[in-house]
């Protein structure tokens with residue numbers, strides 16, 4: 375399969391179709407490996423989450439689905455699809471925004487750590503950051519077993535600083 379496009383600046387012009395097709399291909403593989411069904415709705419919701427590199431709220435997804443289908447999508451079905459995508463590591467939930475972002479490398483399990491721009495609202499997932507290792511060793515020093523990590527760093531990206 376193709377390598378995930380790693381973008382240090384997702385706001386820079388790039389072929390976003392490549393991001394989306396990679397994400398869908400990776401999702402198919404993860405679902406096959408896990409023996410779970412990648413239903414049309416789950417795929418559709420994942421595509422909507424991937425419409426940009428900005429986190430999207432469940433209500434935004436519901437609105438788009440309702441608009442496209444010409445009738446109100448049922449919130450529980452969308453929430454269930456998002457739960458599924460999150461369980462499979464295909465999307466990450468950004469707690470501080472109560473929103474979802476597609477994961478560019480769902481093949482291996484990880485906690486997402488993010489830089490979130492307050493100007494353009496783009497969220498950049500950090501790769502190989504060493505943050506999980508630092509948290510694990512800090513927790514171990516307290517004989518503490520971590521079950522989740524939330525690392526969301528807000529600030530301004532280079533593009534927004536240049537525009538200010």
Ligand SMILES: [Zn+2]
Pocket residue numbers: 384388389390391393394427
């Ligand atoms: Zn993209």
Ligand SMILES: [Zn+2]
Pocket residue numbers: 466477478479480484485486499
């Ligand atoms: Zn991820």
Ligand SMILES: [Zn+2]
Pocket residue numbers: 491492493494495496530531532533534535
């Ligand atoms: Zn920005």
